[in-house]
Amino acid sequence: xxxxxxxxxxxxxxxxxxxWAQGRDAFADLPALRRDVFDDLYADVKGLPQVVSVTGPRxxxxxxxxxxxxxxxxxxADDPGALAQRIVYFSMQDPGLELPGFDLDHFxxxxxxxxxxxxKEGVAYLFLDEIQxxxxxxxxxxxxxxxxxxxxxxxxxxxxxxxxxxxxxSLLGRIxxxxxxxxxxxxxxxxxxxxxxxxxxxxxxxKLGDMGxxxxxxxxAEAVATVLQVAAQHAAMADSHVSVENFLFEGGFPEVWNxxxxxxxQDYLYQNQVERVIFEDLLLxxxxxxxxxxxxxxxxxxxxxxxxxxxxxxxxxxGMVRSTIESYFPxxxxxxxxxxxxxxxxxxxxxxAGNFKTYLVDLAVRNAVMKLNQAHLxxxxxLMGAYAENVVANHxxxxxxxxxxxxxxxxxxxxxxxVDLGHSRIAxxxxxxxxxxxxxxxxxAELANQLGCEACVVVCKGPxxxxxxxxxxxxxxxxxAVVPLAAFLMLF
Numbered sequence: 402x403x404x405x406x407x408x409x410x411x412x413x414x415x416x417x418x419x420x421w422a423q424g425r426d427a428f429a430d431l432p433a434l435r436r437d438v439f440d441d442l443y444a445d446v447k448g449l450p451q452v453v454s455v456t457g458p459r460x461x462x463x464x465x466x467x468x469x470x471x472x473x474x475x476x477x478a479d480d481p482g483a484l485a486q487r488i489v490y491f492s493m494q495d496p497g498l499e500l501p502g503f504d505l506d507h508f509x510x511x512x513x514x515x516x517x518x519x520x521k522e523g524v525a526y527l528f529l530d531e532i533q534x535x536x537x538x539x540x541x542x543x544x545x546x547x548x549x550x551x552x553x554x555x556x557x558x559x560x561x562x563x564x565x566x567x568x569x570x571s572l573l574g575r576i577x578x579x580x581x582x583x584x585x586x587x588x589x590x591x592x593x594x595x596x597x598x599x600x601x602x603x604x605x606x607x608k609l610g611d612m613g614x615x616x617x618x619x620x621x622a623e624a625v626a627t628v629l630q631v632a633a634q635h636a637a638m639a640d641s642h643v644s645v646e647n648f649l650f651e652g653g654f655p656e657v658w659n660x661x662x663x664x665x666x667q668d669y670l671y672q673n674q675v676e677r678v679i680f681e682d683l684l685l686x687x688x689x690x691x692x693x694x695x696x697x698x699x700x701x702x703x704x705x706x707x708x709x710x711x712x713x714x715x716x717x718x719x720g721m722v723r724s725t726i727e728s729y730f731p732x733x734x735x736x737x738x739x740x741x742x743x744x745x746x747x748x749x750x751x752x753x754a755g756n757f758k759t760y761l762v763d764l765a766v767r768n769a770v771m772k773l774n775q776a777h778l779x780x781x782x783x784l785m786g787a788y789a790e791n792v793v794a795n796h797x798x799x800x801x802x803x804x805x806x807x808x809x810x811x812x813x814x815x816x817x818x819x820v821d822l823g824h825s826r827i828a829x830x831x832x833x834x835x836x837x838x839x840x841x842x843x844x845x846a847e848l849a850n851q852l853g854c855e856a857c858v859v860v861c862k863g864p865x866x867x868x869x870x871x872x873x874x875x876x877x878x879x880x881x882a883v884v885p886l887a888a889f890l891m892l893f
Contacts (some may be wrong), residue, residue: 403519405486409511413497420475420485428472434592435469436462442579446470446526446555447477449577452542454532455557457581458737458762459673459682460656463557464492466581467528470555474526487525489516493534509535513545513552520551532556539571546575559682582737583653583763585796586890590644592655645887649788650775652765663774670769675699678736694721698729699738702759703767706791709810710741710759737762742794745807745819758808760794782834789833789886790817793860796893797829809852816848828854828879833862833886842873842883850878859883 405421408414419427445453455463471488478484489512498505516525532538542554584592594602651658654674660666679692679699701719716723733739742758761767768778779785797806797818805821818829828849832841842859849857857879864885865873874881 402483403486403522407518408489408515409508410497413495414489414491417490417492418488420471420488424481424485425472425475428468431468431472432465434588434595436466436581436588437585438579438581439466439469442466443470443473445577445579446553447474450553451574452546452554452556452572452576454576454578455555455581456578457559458583458654459559459678460654461581461583462655463559463581464530467530467555467557471526471528484523487516487519487523488528489526490528490530492530493538494531498534505535509541513541513550516552517550524553525551526553526555529554529556531558533558543571543575546572582795582799584655585653585799585893586645586648586792586887587893589648589651589653590891592658593644593647645890646775646779646785649764649785649792650768650773650778652763652768654763654765657765666765667769667772670766674738674763674766675770678738682736683732694725695729695732698726699733700770702733702739703761703770705787706761706764706767707758707787707794709756711756738766740798742818743807745805745809745821758794760791762795764788764791786831786833789860789862790831792890793829793831793886794818796890799893809848814844814848816845816852819852819854826852826854828852828857829860830857831860831886833860835862837861837865839869839873839876842881843876843878846877846879846881854879856880856882858889860886860889862886864888 405411405414405418415421442453442455445451455466457463467490471490474488475481475485491512497503498508513527516527519525529535529538535541538556542556545552545554652670654670657666657669660669675696679696683692683695698719698721701715712723712726715721716726719726730739730741734741739759739761742760744756767773778788794806794817797803797820800806800820800822802822803820804823805819807819807821809816809819816828817831820827820829828845830842830845832845837859845859846857857877859881861883862885865883870883873883
């Protein structure tokens with residue numbers, strides 16, 4: 402029988418692979434909550450012959466996902482003790498790799514060779530965390546994949562897919578990527594409720610997510626309206642209006658939530674999501690040599706989240722040449738600090754051009770940089786409106802099968818989001834106000850109709866009375882759903 406001691410530098414690997422000795426008991430401290438992406442990820446880890454990669458921002462839970470996949474592999478195994486010896490996990494940022502005289506190339510080659518030997522007794526898995534720390538990692542994986550090495554590779558990296566573009570080009574057809582973003586509102590709410598809420602409420606949250614994904618995959622105007630009504634009913638179960646405000650402040654990075662003080666949370670977010678991303682990830686992966694200027698540009702973008710960006714205007718405001726700013730946006734997008742939303746036009750598959758909106762991947766980072774406390778945030782109605790639009794944008798990005806997400810504007814008319822699924826189109830308008838006028842809702846529905854949308858969803862701050870919603874539905878030009886922000890976000 403193959404023994405884990407056959408792996409090279411066994412003493413270096415041992416701390417990462419407690420299941421070699423403890424089996425399934427090694428996961429006692431692993432979080433029980435599994436992200437929505439887990440089921441699909443695990444299915445591919447178990448059955449896909451390609452390399453599987455997990456990318457995304459720092460501290461978003463990528464390593465936890467890999468550990469949970471290992472836990473599930475052992476749970477499903479007929480002989481978990483034997484399989485445990487054929488699963489290797491290692492972080493490529495281990496300081497032992499930098500010791501004088503350590504031959505990293507030899508270590509990696511021998512590690513794969515040992516795993517291939519173990520595969521003679523069954524499937525062998527090699528989980529490699531922070532893979533971008535290993536020089537020319539993509540060439541090694543390409544070589545072993547093309548040689549049909551009987552090892553399933555699962556890798557993760559802190560930087561997102563664009564920063565690995567050159568690496569991934571050489572792995573085209575050989576790798577499938579899962580890009581993991583910060584926690585969604587429903588995932589955040591589940592985490593907050595799991596220790597105190599009755600099991601039936603937690604079950605309802607899980608089922609609501611399944612229902613939302615089903616609607617997203619098989620879109621129809623009637624299905625969206627029905628599920629949004631169900632979501633609105635569940636939204637009340639945890640005082641979700643307050644919960645949304647908490648989520649907008651706390652954000653989707655789980656390690657921050659339980660830090661003892663606001664100052665500790667702000668410092669953690671700034672250091673990990675701004676300083677280390679710009680001054681470490683970009684220097685390492687993109688060979689970027691002007692991090693101070695990039696940080697200055699990024700901090701300038703934090704002022705107005707969701708603002709329509711005109712490059713010439715931004716260039717003038719910041720005193721930077723336009724070509725420099727144009728080069729900065731892809732870098733910030735690559736490291737999951739911001740993302741851009743382009744204009745959508747009235748015909749499908751029309752090239753994007755002109756201005757764009759800039760959204761923040763997680764609003765808690767802005768709160769940390771601006772040193773905001775929650776009371777000041779909630780008291781600013783204009784800012785809360787911008788935050789609501791930003792968080793809706795972030796959740797819409799998760800829509801399965803999304804062909805294009807854009808905004809539409811002509812003169813004084815605007816629709817915040819046009820969701821194009823190829824076979825259908827939906828308009829989403831955010832009206833996060835204490836009071837929403839009927840005329841504003843009906844105007845959104847009319848614009849949606851003009852743009853060929855099959856339905857219009859108006860996301861508001863609080864629930865409207867049933868009679869008011871029924872009246873609006875009868876008057877609307879297209880099928881209409883009017884729902885609180887909490888209810889809408891729970892679908893994602």
